[in-house]
Amino acid sequence: MATTVLVHGAMHGGWAWSAVATRLRAEGHTVFTPTLTGQGDRRGSLTPEVGVGTHVTDLTELLWFEDLRDIVLVLHSYAGVLAGPVVEACADRIRSVVFAGAFVVHPGQSLADVEPPAVAERYRETAQQHGDGWRLPATSAFLAQWAVTDPALQAFVGPRLTDFPLKSVTDAVVFDPASLAAVPRIYIEHTAPPLPSLEHSRTTAVADGATLRTLATGHDMMLADPDGTAALLSELLAVTPPTGRG
Template sequence: MGNYVLVHGAMHGGWCWRFVRDLLARAGHRVYAPSLTGQGERRHLLGPDVGVAAHVQDVAGLLHYEDLRDVHLVLHSYAGVLAGPVAERAADRLASVALLGAFVVRPGECLLDVEPPETAARYRASAATGGAGAYLPADASFLTQWGVTDEALRAWAGPRLTDFPLRCQTDAVDFDPGPLAGLPVSYVRHTRPPLPSLDLSLSRARAHGWDIHSVRAGHDMMLEAPETTARLLARIAGLSEPGPRGAGTRG
């Protein structure tokens, strides 16, 4: 049995891991899929002061209070920013880190530093005009950007997207890269379609010598291809793979 902590990206919540979580749990693994402060069912905690530090505490706190060890930490998209700080605080609790279509930052960088300049400018402008200067407003256009084309999936996921704090995109992270470098790290890229914003992060993953894997899905691979994603996460961790989907998982 393995221990998984699945951490969602911007505008999502623990809900986005529902299908992957169920598949891994049926294979006998213990799975946690927390919603970060201000996101998902914790959207009532959204405020202008929510930043990266709060989300680092969310993940590190879960590891501590549940006394989790030998954890396979899975970080999607924005959550890649948390990799270094969480490893610095809790490397002794981690067995591996998997970055799924995630952003890779260096000490002193923020999320917008590793986005293309035109994308960073667009997000800042959107926050200024539609998010009271503090939030990136969530809307269905992001599903298009992330390559989600299935209409039923769009109808299910769209209403669950949550405005995202601008601070989570502009807070620079300060961490010792040593603890993360001492862990097995894998990077999963998505290819149908790829996301140009991740080109720099993918090149950094290769430069670090991390294992690179591919999934033929869009950015929200855990929603579009839960079975493929769950099997890959099990293979990366060297654990038993889930069987075919059954009742209670997305068809």
């Protein structure tokens, strides 16, 4: 059995992984589903100062206080940006990293740098016009962007989305790329439908040596298809895969 930390993406919270966590725990795995500062049930802690560094600290503190070791770190969407700094700080605790439909950045890049330019500019304009200049308001437009089309899922997810700090979009990450390269990495590409904004990240991850897996579901894979997501993660938790495409 393995220990895994499931990290949500922008505007979500630990709640988003609940169904997958239940399935993995039933198989005997130890599962943590932290909520990042300012998100989900921690939305009251959202301030203009919350950024990538804040969220890196959220995870490194969790790993230290719980004394977690030999973990599989699963990062969804925005959380992929946190991979390098977290692995660098906690290399002795991490067995492998799974980018679950996640954004992938190199040192010196921000989330805005790896999003399509038009998307990044829209985020900046939205924050300026509707988010007091520092936050992205959570609206139903994001459900459409992430292809959350099932009415029941829309009704569940929509009210739980939380505003997201623009600083987490624009903060550049700083880390030694060798630390991340030394850890086995898997990239899960969702294909039904794909998210065009992730094409650059998928290509980057594979070029950097990550193993590519696919899942026939939409961007919010853990919500749209908890069975399929849990099954794939359970398979990945069973072994430490080699780097390279497969």
